[in-house]
Amino acid sequence: MATVKKTVFTLKRSASIVPWLGIAALVILLDQLSKITIAKTFAYGQSKTLTSFFNLVLAYNKGAAFSFLAAEGGWQRWLFSAIALGAALFILFLLKRHAGQRLFCTALALVLGGALGNLIDRVIYGHVIDFLDFHVGGWHWPAFNIADSAICIGAALFIIDELRRVNR
Incomplete structure (x- = not known):
């Protein structure tokens, strides 16, 4: 009888990862569908103003966040792909x-989905598709996408989780 209970407990524990993988899969799905839609609707560099502070634009990023190393010769594609996979x-x-x-796991799932969403772009296209363009006056934030947003939200949740843990 004790063996049966231990097996059931082990199965429940290993199955508990499923909701977190579901969140990551949802991020990947929304990210990829939005990128495909923008890529089919816009020409590279084309922009459409939606509000006084927000545009949709088709941009390619061969680098990392804020186009870090984007101007390099192509090796960065594989470096960032390896980092995302790791x-x-x-x-x-x-x-x-x-x-x-x-x-903690919600944060991890968001980061996982965002990392894999951008990894898919790097492997298939050689760059990440960005399209969300916020601006104030003449100043623009670098264009980003849903995967980037999920990573940022996940990072914020990590900070909140750690602050809650420290305050206990």
Whole structure:
């Protein structure tokens, strides 16, 4: 009887990663659908003003955040792909290990989905498709996408989770 209970407990524990993978999959799906839609609707560099502070634009980023290393010769594509893959594997390990920590795992799932969304772009196109362009006056933030947004929200949730943990 004790063996049966232990097996059931193990199965429940390993299955608890599923909701977090579902969040990551949803981020990837929304990210890829939005990028495909923009890529089919816009020409490279084309912009459409939606409000006084927001445009849609088709931009390509061969670098990392804020176009870091974008002007390099192409090696950065593989470096950032390897980093994303390594991060994804580490996040999967953390999700499995801490599956019961809701806020922490939500943050991990958002980062995982964002990293894999941008990894898909790097592998298929050689660059990341960005299209969200916010601006104030003549100043523009670098264009970004849903994957980038998920990563930023995940990072903010990490900070909140850590602050909550420290205050306990």
